[in-house]
Amino acid sequence: MPRRRRRWDRVSWWYSLILVVPLVGFSSVFAYQHFIEGRGYTVSVVDAYTDEPVADARVIVGTSETQTDSRGRSRVPKDAVEIRIEKDGYDPQALVLPVAGDDDIRVALRPNVVQGMIRHAGDDRPLAGITVEAHAPPGTVVATTTTGEDGSFVLRDVPEGASLVVTSADYSDVTMEIGRQTSFELALRPDVVTGRVTDTDGQPIPGARVAIGTAQATAGDDGQFRLEGAPESGDVVVKAPGYRAAIVPLDASMRIEAQLEPFQAKAIYVTADVAADPAQFQEKIDLIKRTELNAMVVDLKDSTGSVFYDTEVSLAHEIGAVRPILDPKAVVEALHANDIYAIARIVVFEDPILAEQRPEWAIHSSDGGLWRTWNGLAWVNAHRKEVWDYDTALALEAARLGFDEIQLDYIRFPSDGPLDEAEYGVEHNTETRMAAIRDFLTGVRDALAPTPAYFAVDVFGLTYWELSDGGIGQNLETIAPLVDYICPMVYPSHFYEGSMGFDIPNDHPYEVILWSLENGAERVPEEARKFRPWLQDFSYGPGIEYGDNEVRAQIQASEDFGSSGWMLWNAASEYHEGALRKP
Structure with missing residues (x-):
């Protein structure tokens, strides 16, 4: 009997083999034999994020392959050297056997499919055509798709550590770490x-x-x-x-x-000392109310480098530039109460206080010391971003104080002094000068853009005639597109003898203003509406004395050209009322 039972066992084994071979294939015969005899490893495959079993995962041993059951389990031969586990939607894994421990091998597969739904934040409707990407550091796109009509999306083969980036032309962008999340519900806000x-x-x-x-x-x-x-x-x-x-x-x-609402500024310049004196300030307000004037330019920082109010820009205090004689909020309130357009003037690169206190930001001489003009004034280096940041901060503060316009003056490199001895620490030529002015103005423009304040700059009158940069970085074609108003100081007294064919240009106030503006308009016709000239209400140099008629002639030229207003300059803030029309 015992011998018969053993013979039957052998027959039973071969009978089982005959039944199994057609089902699993000859390549798996020996794996099946090991399984029957319990001589293999048990492989349990789970989701790395949820720890749930992964069914139907492919378990590959050499040229043979099995699949995990509903419990995520499979068996591999004891003599297997390497196994590989694969499943669509998961990163594959390869293991070298034997694995330390018992005969149970646990394999966690990381899911690499990210899916989700994107809806409108306001009404919860699905958003189609939204671009969804997976970015791997440092921002490389590794998977991309767009949402369907139902707002759904699926990203495949997303690597570990990737970010989800959602972009659309009409909605706010979303960037978020994917982490261990495989499903997302996002609501996009229109932007x-x-x-x-x-x-x-x-x-x-x-x-x-x-x-x-x-x-x-x-x-x-x-x-x-x-x-x-x-x-x-x-x-x-x-x-x-x-x-x-x-x-x-x-x-x-x-x-x-x-x-x-249309508006053309017709302004007078007022020094900080005049604006700080209640009687004189009121006198200027009354002048404006009695005449066609409707705007006032007030110094907040002048060419001495002094800042005339208690600024919150700390650097001004650190360098001793603050001379707090003005209450700028009170100035703005008084002007607005009288329907007067308030313009803050800030001088930029002629700043001897900043140059002396921060010599590393200044122009240097070839001997290593500070470079100075013929009048002994040190200038800051317009190539230095630290200088840009200082004056941008002051401009932005002026906008917050309520000024309707921020007007920057001395937007240039120096024009007098031993210029051939000036050292800037960088290559200094026409191109770099123009680039420095351009980049500075671009930064100020962007800073002021979200404020109600307009952005204006003053330039030499010769800038409207000089095709290059005049050696000072001012080029009309470069500057005009970056500002709201460009204000040429077209003082007839400041043009050279013979300019425009006049022996003494100062004797021809109307023609100098009109022809300068027209010449500028020919160069930048699309920017001509930004022209608002400074006109001289003072006498200087050879030629006629300036009074009511000469000032009026300049105003007439500006208006005949069609400029966006005009401004009168007098260093002492004294003006010829007879040149001005009644309101």
Whole structure:
């Protein structure tokens, strides 16, 4: 009997083999034999994130292959050297055997499929056509797709440590770490503001600038604009040269219809000392109210480097530049109470206080000391970003104080002194000078864009004639596109004898102003609406004395050209009222 039972065992084994071979294939015969005899490893495959069993994973041993069951389990031969586990939607894994421990091998597969749904944050509707990407450090796109009509998306083969990046032309971008998350439900907020800018007659204003936060846009010829990247809330600021700024609160519609009121500044310059004296300041306000004047330029920082109010810009205090004789908020309030446009003047690169206190930011002489003009004044180096940051901070503060316009003066390199001895620490030529001025103005423009304050710069009158940079970095074609107003100091007394064919240009106030503006307009016709000249209300050099008629002639020339206003300069803030029309 025992012998018969053993013979039957052998028959049973071969009978089982005959039945199994057609089912599993001859390549798996020996694996099956080991399984029957219990002479293999048990492999348990689980999801690395959920710890749930992974069924139907392929377990590959050499040329043979099995699949995990519903419990995520499979067996491999004891003599297997290496196994590989694969499953769609997971990173594959390879193991070298034997594995330390018992005969049970646990394998955790990391899922590499990320899926989700994207909807509109306002009404929960699905968003189709949204770009969804997986980025691996340092920002390389490793997987990309777009959402379907139902707002769903699937990203495959997403590596570990990747980020999910969602972008759209009409909605706010989303970037987030994927981590161990495989499913996302996202709601996108619209971040595009559209609209139209018109004047009070309903006519479009081409080139109007629209800004909120760091987002900016420019209106087209039809006045339409599209502003991308808008924040969730805030005020939209709309500005165009020749108009008053408009502030429109952003609402859920993300649509703006802005109507701008025409405005041409007709201004006088007032020193900080005059503005700080109540009687003299009121006298200037009364002059404006009695005449066609409607604006005042007030010094906040002049060519001495002094800052005339208690600024919050700490550097001004550190270098001893603060001379707090003005209350700028009170100045603005007084001007606005009388419907006067308030312009803050800030002198930039002629700043002897900053140059003396921060000599590393100054122009140096070939002997190593500070370079100085013929009058002994040290200048800061316009190539230095630290100088840019200082004056940008002052300009932004002036905007917060409520000034309608920030006007920067001395936006240039020095024009007098031993120029051939000046050392800048960098290559210094026409191109680098123009680049320094351009980059500085670009930074100020962007800083002021979301504020209601307009941005203006003063330039030499010769800049409208000089085709290069005049050795000082001022080039009309470079500067004009970066500002709201460009203000040439076209004082007839400051043109060389023979200029424009005149022996004494000072004797021809009307022609000097008109021809200079016209010449500039020929060079930058699309920017001519930004021209607002400084006119002289003083006598200087050879030629006639300037009084009512000469000042009026300059005003007439400016208006005949069609400039966006004009400004009168007198260093003592004394003006010929007879040159001005009644309101």
